Amino acid sequence: MRYILLLAILGLGAHQGRAQMHLNNREYLEYEGVNVMLAYDFYPEGHQGGVGVIQHGQRVATNGDLRLEPTPGQWQPIPKVGKRVVDRSTGSISVHMEYPDETKDRKGFNPILYPDLHLGYTIRVVPAGKAFKIIVDLDSALPAAWIGKVGFNFELYPGVLFGRSYYMDSLSGIFPQQPNGPYYKDADGEWQIKPMAAGRRLVVAPESDRQRMVIENLKGGALQLIDGRGKHNNGWFVVRSLAPGGVTKGAIEWLVTPYAIQGWQASPTVQVSQVGYHPLQKKVAVIELDARDKKRQPASLLRIGERGEYETVLQAAPHEWGDFLRYHYLQFDFSSVRRSGMYVVRYGSVQTNPFQIGDSVYVRNVWQPTLEYFLPVQMCHMRVNDKYRVWHGYCHMDDARMAPVDSNHFDGYIQGPSTLTNFRSGETVPGLNAGAWHDAGDFDLRVESQAETVYGLTLAYEAFGVDYDNTTVDQRKHLVEIQQPDGKPDMLQQVEHGLLSIVGGYKSMGRFYRGIIEPTLRQYTILGDAANITDNKFYDGAGVADDRWVFTENNPGRALQVAAALAAAHRVMKGYNDTLAGDCLTIATQVWTNTKEMNAGQRVELAAELYLTTRDKLYAEFLVDHSQDIVRSIDRHGWVIGRVLPLLKDAGLTSAVTAAMKTLRDSIVARGKRTPYGVPYEPNIWGAGWDIQHFGARQYFLHQGFPDIFSTDYMLAALNFILGVHPGENTASFASGVGAHSMIPAYGFNRADWSYIPGGIASGTALIRPDLPELLPFPYLWQQGEYVLGGGTTDYLILVLGANQVLKDSILAQMRYAAKEGLLDKYYPADIDTLDGGYLSTFSYDFKPVGPQDKMIVTQSRHIWSTSKAAQFYHDSSYIAMARHGFYFLRDKMWDAQYGGFYNLVARDGSPKGKIKEAYGNAFAIYALSAYYAASGDRAALDLAKKTFLWLEKHSHDPRYLGYYQHLEQDGTPVVRTAAMDSRSDMGYKDQNSSIHLLEAFTELYHVWPDPLVRRRLQEMLEIVRDRIVTSRGFLQLFFTTDWRSVSYRDSSEQSILQHRYLDHVSFGHDVETAYLMQEASETLGLKDDRATFAIGKKMVDHALANGWDNVLGGFYDEGYYFKDRAGCTIINKSKNWWAQAEGLNTLLIFSELYPNDPMHYKDRWVKLWQYVQTYLIDHEHGDWYEEGLDNEPQRRTALKAHIWKGTYHVFRALSNCIRRLNGRQTSGEGGDHL
Template identity: 40%
Template sequence: MKKTDLFKLFVIVSFLGLLTGCSGDKGSDRLIINDQEYLEKPGLSVLAFHNYYTVGHQGGIEIIQHGERIATNGFIRLRPADERRLPGPDRAEREADRQKQEIVSSISYDDFDLNYKVRLKPEGNGFKLIVDLEKPVPAEWENRLSFEMEVYPPLYYGKTFQIGETFGIIPRMGVRSVFTDEDGRISPVNMGQGKILTLAGEDPLRKIVFENKKGEIILTDNRESSKSGWIMVRSVISPGVTQGALEWIIRPNVVNGWIREPVIAVSQVGYHPDQVKQAVIELDRKTGKPEKARLMKVSGGKVREVLSGSPKPWGDFLCYKYAVFDFSAVKEPGMYFVSYGTKSTNPFSIDQDVYRNGVWQPTLEGYFPVQMCHVKVRDGQAIWHGACHLDDALQAPLDIEHVDGYRQYKEAETSYRPLTTVPFQNRGGWHDAGDDDLAAGSQAATTHYLVLANEICNNQTDQTSVDFQGLYVEMHKPDGIPDFVQQIKHGAINLLSGYRAAGHSFAGIIATREGRNITGDWASQTDQLFYDPRLRPEQRTLTHSGLMDERWVFTNKDTGLEYKVSAALAAASRSLRGFDDALASECLATAKKAWDYEQSHDPVIQPNAYVPRNTKVQEIIATSELLFTTGEEKYASHLKKLLPEIGKNMGRAAWCVARVADRLKDEEFNTAYLEMLREYKTGLDSTLALNPFGVPWHPAIWGIGWNIQEFALEHYYLVTRYPDIFNREIVLRVVNYVLGCHPGSSTSLVSGVGAHSVTNAFGVYRHLESYIPGGMVSGTALIRPDFPELKETTPFLWQQSEYVMPGAASYIFCVLAADGLLNQNN
């Protein structure tokens, strides 16, 4: 086809899109400012600096069209030659004038002497975006200061764009060229430039038009220079002006009468016959009276209705309203699905053994082996990664703040000079998340949770062969040792590394800035040889090289971390006893020595990555764990003294005390503790009643999946010790939430578990947009003020889709806890 013919075809498609769009826009309401101080009309919301996580594509001006957040991070950016990039705004003063129907957001950068306002006001079937500067653009910033907005690529795959006379298709991946700009940076070649940009002109659900009234728009594909990049719409701010320095008209199409389809949230795995079984139905607030819901059973190739009724209205939560369809009365084993209107869920089971097979095992047998550091991992004919980071680790430079919260203070607190090898660091541990750091706080939590899971597990599994001496792991190959024990051992070895090297726990190990976000085979990330400064970078011996590519170990001590690691090591000693007695003894001796030291010295508080902040809570947990492990009176005596602190921290400390309360044999203590529990229960009930899912829903930036699993793990011990006060259903609701019964969608947060799960996750192979079986993500995030979001078409919103080790371990525990609570007599 000739280019002229292609252009004609594009014009026709765009014209048809305009007709379709106009038919939608004609009857739509104008945008108005709502109670949450953003612009809204049916099918469209425009947020104004409600979010401040710009590195995670969450901030500035944001557009939600037909229930999908399509654009974000609308704010000014600076690309100066001196590398002093303007950071994303971390706050804005917002004023919403309902009389004028205008939202004004004021942003200030004192370090850059830059102050500006972004004004939003309804305009026709869209809105006007105006930027006012306090001062004209300085001469040195000309052509470097621009207003930019990011557009979410997956929603536009295969859809058209036209900007000026340039047109084309948004590709599935970045395929355009990059170049080295005048400042030496790798930058993407522009896709086009013009006064008007139209995206998805043929799609009434995704069509959006940007128009610059005072200049031009530039379209670039930032996926060229970063896998996590989005499509960028930007305009350079003209010099010599302040008021109205930039003026865009943005017209997102809205289909007339559009109402978001219902989401029927259920567990993607299923339910035990004896538990509460509810479908939480998420509805557009414009929806009228709820329709009838039906529970359908699939049997013998036929489908029949077994229950129907009108869901009970729950009320409003976030930007939706909810109704609940209760089918707890149905107990007959089998496969079912819930139907509501024209929507139906995926099939799920009702079965006494619902939590026993294929639910927690993929995480222990699949995800955990893949994440193991310092070993080679094989799965049949596939190699997940080679033996990696065998050159760990160099003493971190002093007095620096590194990435992801890692910090080395002015003293090393070891005998090792900066950038020299610290021994014992190249064994054990798991890559913590989608990246490859080994944070002691995270490793301790993971190890501790695995021990607790092991102790309530009635169905031990042996599907993984681990050769600790040969640094070799083979999945789906039994070796006679329980998988729980092997993973606990791997964690314990890592936790002991700091004590073996310097007598205390280190904060953790992490790559340099250059190696921080490398994906793919971890074994290829370093040369696996210890650094020797006497060698040139290209020189090698059998054990050393002159290439300094090792990860750094951050070695400062912290009292809270010491207690946290002590608790984990004390617990690990129990699981290791009988399998590796020498290691079990070292774990317990180290835990006791660390606890004794902290009891006889003033607390040392040195904030660092994943280092717990509430030192008293960690002291309570460590004391309880040592009492549970040893039965020694000194721990019981000290725990009694901590009663006031326990009362102040019931939400985090009650569970561990419950496990040892019967060993205290102190009526006064137990009476006071019971009163604390009842008071805590009252507050907890109020919290759980705030949302239709019945879980503690307190999102920050990340989804709450990991947090509520930790809550459920702790709550389990309250249920089993004080069943007359605490209800088992709270633990079960958390499991339901993780397996699909949550806001925004009904997707299992555990990859490969359930009929529909997250399979595009922020793991080490995220560049392939893939998943690791059994990995557990944090899930639905809150786009403030009231929009729940779980984008399943990208792995690069890590606050929704990143895997982490403690989340995986607490998930295993929660499923085992659910099975135990429901099958106590089986």
């Protein structure tokens, strides 16, 4: 139990609690760290109700109430609860109770047999200094027959008492780990365990300040300390005193003094996923503080090194979220950290368990335990082996006899006046001793949980193609071998197992069963091996009538629900078990035809699944005709209809559903804001885990069906909640055996061993009303720790597999993050130069401005282009303002007002640095201005783009040999190359780089200014690049004389070649980039069937893959050369620069679509290239890409991140183009937060 002792030096009077027990504004008693509740909860069978005590954050006592037995169990009489009365004048709380409760007397879900006793009484809790009194007043004196039987019971939570001591008057003892005798028979002949002690004054755990509590009986007889486990395995320690005869007022009066540590505050709890996070997902640790804790400390994320060292990678002041339940919450967002590894979060002295950040976080050991352990262990009618272990033997092979008519059994099983079949009560119904799973911590078979499990597994198999095989299932031998593959997909074997029971029952009875359950409570409550419940022999009038009972019902809604599961299961069983598949469809259509429901909306799910299975227009017409039913219950039907809507192609239905989906989304968003966990969450007596994972699984399907409306945020937040980000000090993963800390023990059939079943999912953190979230490490609280089949299991599988799909397996998701958060958000607005205009050029590896910040026309233009395109891509006008800022700098500072054209380089303030101008830089200005005009409609930008084009036409264009001169004097006169120039200089040459970017610029310009001259020059540049610059081998020649003779040193020595490598080498990055630019130009020109351009482009890409591709890690090398005396192309520079990999991503994805079956395997290369980029180029900590891949140049990790040759252009163009293609649309890259 967590607590903080405020040292005397800080002042013990600093705490805000009063100096005695008092009634607080939440209507319970409070003193320091002690809380006393009365009748806020009433769930006595779940050890939650009556008078309860929370001591230093730990619930230590509950169920303070009059009971008719010393240690009552689940089916014993409980009183009817009246109204709580809060008396602020006395600071007391009271409630009136009475026996019997007519709503439970032989009625309801678990009927209780009440005795002939009418007893009314009032319980009060009253402050008494630092203690409180429990006072019970009877409405009338006890009947004589009940004197010595009715007593006040107060249950002590055993989980914190084992090994603790107690005093009862002068007697002392230890709270034992197990119940110990002796026993005695009471007056009714019932065996009872003898009290551990009796006396007037009980001191509990005197050695512990956190747990010490004194209970004194002020009136009547002795207190008894009884071990409630002696009667019921799930019992608690009970303190009891008998109500005396002949007394009404003050029949019971106790003084209870829980010790309160002065100044106690709950110590902080840091809640993180016990499994971890994918690098791309939002990562927020929730920090839970005592509401009185005003101290704030920084939160830190630390990476654990291989040698045990802790590296602080992020430290920040957490965000103040606010108050929820009894706590105050902070949030620590570490989403920016994406580097793989093991981490902890630390807040003050509190540190979390280690968790992983990595691409494979959901790939192993998260969903598999559910499929390879929990589902097999729950299989009924099987022996389940696990190496040396037998989870359970053959069980229930004698299922099942028809239930007695007119019977209200237990656990919600009711049989009406008819069996609704041809079978009489007591007759054995064939076909029921195969298949099915035990429902939960008990062993019954509910048809809804069977159908939900079949349905969920079917949807998971369809959505994710899970062919995982780690279990042997032999239906003929009724045998399961865990962790022993048999060559068949485990998920399909489990679907089959569930269907054998559902279909078998239907074929025997002509209807679905309601459920199958033990005939006696003694059998029902068995803990351990299910093989011990029955003798596995059919009862035939002789032997033991221990066979389970099968119940039936007339429930149209449930029948339609089960039929929907069968209709879906047909699809996955087809080709696996065709006979069973046929039965599924036959039954589903029969139910469709024969069921008479009151609400047509109950058919929606079945109609959708039957349409997906059969494509029969009957079901489509039903869905279209019942659009109002669908919309009215969109929260129920939305996830289903989203899967079928695209196939229906009905505009009216689509419009109505889409509008309803937006309303649903808005409701979810609003509810999600009410808690610090980002999901709709309303705590209750039962843990909310199953509901939240159900919500999360549905969010997956809603996201798939309506990605523009539903993001993945809520699905992932739901998963985080299940895996540890939930309220309370116990941050266990609800999935047993999953994560660093998980639900162990739990409420499975092996709970008596304080054990667990791997992959079982508990309901999780419950609420002790009004405000304590509780998840006790105790195996007998079903409302917190029970496993369950149906959605409680399969929703978890869908949630984890869905997260893995949208994160780990979706390159689209990674690219979306890399483009926005990883690139644009790092540059903009950080590089906006608010002092001198334009954009800052140079940033350190961690994005700090460095150096003089000279500005080059190429870089400034590229930033204008990127922000203009981002404005269109994200529909975000803020980028327009950023682009306009750059446009003004080009227009006002970089344009040569005297001679025209753009300066190549200026100082930060815009003053020119050098007089030489370049066609290359002016081409980028055209490219940027055209894009800015397209995004903004600013005519001044288009005018300047035209002006630049005409300036190049006048000064740079070569009318004789065509193409453009690259280098120009300030007045526009082309620079003529002379023999006096350095042979390694490119001055005076024409070149491929300016040519391909003029091609690029004219393509962009022609979109906004389709002028005939622009078209002629665009066509001209396409032909020059394609037909002159590309060599016969399929790579670009880099430099040329003015008459287009290539500059080659191939006939020179190797030393000379390497000295002149700048002028003559194979540039693999330019080759793949140019293939794209040529295709883009051809399409812009509207050239029909342009086989020449596409063939040359393919040749270039194939050449780069054959000669410049790293077959081991992926990625394109920088430079190669064809030496005359060597075979093939030799790599002369193994660097893998960022821009070449970006262009490679863009081009390879295009070619994978153009040539999907090509032996060059463009798609596989594209995937491998992205993996390379993710591993060696993207800086997951500081953002953007390193200039070169770290596999060959690890020193680049701390090199400049941006400079005059490196910005956002290559990466954003590549990523935005890839996102469009992957997203399947050309108009929007964002479309909401979907992946």
